[in-house]
Amino acid sequence: MGKSTYQKRYEPNDDGLRFQSLVYTGNYAGMEPLPDGILGDRLIRQRMKTKVMEKVSHADVLNDHFSIAELNDMNNYIAWNIWDCLALRATEGVSGMIPRQEYEILAFMHEFYRYPEFMRLITDEIGAQGVIDIGESARHEIGTKINCVHDWCLIAGPAMGRCGLLALEAIGADDYVEETNTIFKFSQRVLWGKRQDGYILNSQDRYRCQIHDQELIDKLVSATVNFEHDSDPYHQFTAFNAQAEILSFFDHYDCRLGLGDTGPYPLKDGKLLIIRDLFVNEELYHWSDVCDGLPHCYTMAIIIDPELLELDEIRVNDISTTFTKPTNYIAAITGGAVFVREKWDTPMGEVYNVPFKDLKEISEKIQEAVFKMYKKTVRMSRRELCFNGINSYYIEMILPHLRKAGLYDYVATEKNFWEVDQRISNNYYEIAKRNFVQVTVPQKIFSGAGYLPFSEKADIRNSKYTVI
Known part of the structure; x- marks a missing residue:
């Protein structure tokens, strides 16, 4: 019998756990x-x-x-x-x-x-x-x-x-x-x-963000590689995730707009899928010149074993971030895949899968971009x-x-x-x-004291119009 209890959180009368x-x-x-x-x-x-x-x-x-x-x-x-x-x-x-x-x-x-x-x-x-x-x-x-x-x-x-x-x-x-x-x-x-x-x-x-069509989910899952904890593919995959997250934050000025999770998507074998976008090169910003040679986005299909984690609750909150109880779900990642979208408007038919053997070289390019971004930033x-x-x-x-x-x-x-x-x-x-x-x-x-309500006297048409 499984040790995870997270599915109880989806029962109508369940109050969930307290994360704080x-x-x-x-x-x-x-x-x-x-x-x-x-x-x-x-x-x-x-x-x-x-x-x-x-x-x-x-x-x-x-x-x-x-x-x-x-x-x-x-x-x-x-x-x-x-x-x-x-x-x-x-x-x-x-x-x-x-x-x-x-x-x-x-x-x-x-x-x-x-x-x-x-x-x-x-x-x-x-x-x-x-x-x-x-x-x-x-x-x-x-x-x-x-x-x-x-x-x-x-x-x-x-x-x-x-x-x-x-x-x-x-x-x-x-x-x-x-x-x-x-x-x-x-x-x-x-x-x-x-x-x-x-x-x-x-x-x-x-706290579910299960928005993607099943056809897209199936396509991503079909490309995933299964691996054991502490294996070489596990370390390649999780190290890449860490490096790409750092650059996605840095390129978006130390904020979470460079990262986007959806899920959790339940899979037929009882595991869970998180789909994570890591935007490592927003070419619109002048400081992104240090990211030249990297694509607009890497997308990770991350498979988590809830039994391995003994998962009690999982949240994909409204700032695209996955939180779990227990907190460290990285150790429960048992499979994954990495995809590339070169530009923001690259057609989905041109999105491609990255072989695991290439992740180390890509991680090194990402690390170099982070270092260049640091040098650029400290001079401002x-x-x-x-x-x-x-x-x-x-x-x-x-x-x-x-x-x-x-x-x-x-x-x-x-x-x-x-x-x-x-x-x-x-x-x-x-x-x-x-x-x-x-x-x-x-x-x-x-x-919450600063979000003052509108009074009963407020006029729905009340406007200050535009000032530049």
């Missing part, structure tokens, strides 16, 4: 704090006034606007979800080389100001169904940035930006209602189109690093959706996409005062 001891309050002062995970998702949805975070229909998603009550329910859920994702790895936001905390909050603010314009443009160009179809495209592809973390960031990034702007007192709680509606609706459409099950977030489905000023980081968030999070809509070139040349809004440039100096980045922002974001 912290609890969440947010806009629920005076009520019992919320835990993480499956139980936290169930409890927060029970507190909602609307059904916007239950399974929604195609007709619901095509509807152009949310009510104020629906916006507030989504705002509350996203705030909890951000905490649920980030509290497990809060120290990851601190880097000794790159001013990551600074660039993150500036980028989030920039997104809140500017994304509504781009989202309206995309919707006007391809229609509401076209936006849904952008999300749906991820079901048939690997090596695509229309993935869990980028789609989540469309809504979570601007939500954190609003939180930061409220904390700076740069905006009021009832400002930008129309823009918030645009952000939430565009994000809902992309996320719904990707999942195709009525939900928009993995946390609503017990703090301001250059910060504004490069802003672009790695603000540009990156909506980039794949603009590309898929065929609007990237237009937005880049005609809509000042790469220009930094003056309000954000001014805030570069403001956020350094009174420990705003180090103390105020984390407290507002992780406690």
Whole structure:
């Protein structure tokens, strides 16, 4: 009899395990704090006034606007979800080389100001169904940035930006209602189109992101190599994963946008498949010249034996990251394969499998790129690093959706996409005062206290419009 119990987590009445001891309050002062995970998702949805975070229909998603009550329910859920994702790895936001905390909050603010314009443009160009179809495209592809973390960031990034702007007192709680509606609706459409099950977030489905078509899964699994723990293929595969992860982080300015997991996909033999995209060369960024010679993305098909791990719970959370109980699933990897997508728009028919014998040589090329990236980075000023980081968030999070809509070139040349809004440039100096980045922002974001709801007096049409 197997020792794993993870399948119990998918039973309707199971509350899941706790991955952290912290609890969440947010806009629920005076009520019992919320835990993480499956139980936290169930409890927060029970507190909602609307059904916007239950399974929604195609007709619901095509509807152009949310009510104020629906916006507030989504705002509350996203705030909890951000905490649920980030509290497990809060120290990851601190880097000794790159001013990551600074660039993150500036980028989030920039997104809140500017994304509504781009989202309206995309919707006007391809229609509401076209936006849904952008999300749906991820079901048939690997090596695509229309993935869990980028789609989540469309809504979570601007939500954190609003939180930061409220904390700076740069905006009021009832400002930008129309823009918030645009952000939430565009994000809902992309996320719904990707999942195709009525939900928009993995946390609503017990942390499953099982989006890929069976035909694609079968193709990937057919190319996998089975191996024993501590064997040469095991070490080749896991070492490659580690090296490629480092570069995917570094090329995306020390953040998780270079990595994307989906799954877990149950296999016929009882094992689990995780599909992991590692984006090691985003040619759009000038610092990626050190990655010349490497493809846009390596995709890994990772097979995990839940019995070997004695798996009690597995989560693929909404920032495309796999967490397990017990924590170290690397030792339970029993097979895998590596695929290459040369460019972001390389046809899927041209994606190819890499033989294991080539992984060592590729790993050495990746290591060389990491070393070059380090040398390039340490020569940059703090301001250059910060504004490069802003672009790695603000540009990156909506980039794949603009590309898929065929609007990237237009937005880049005609809509000042790469220009930094003056309000954000001014805030570069403001956020350094009174420990705003180090103390105020984390407290507002992780406690949930900064995601103020819209009042009953808020006008659904209230807009500040565009300022460049």
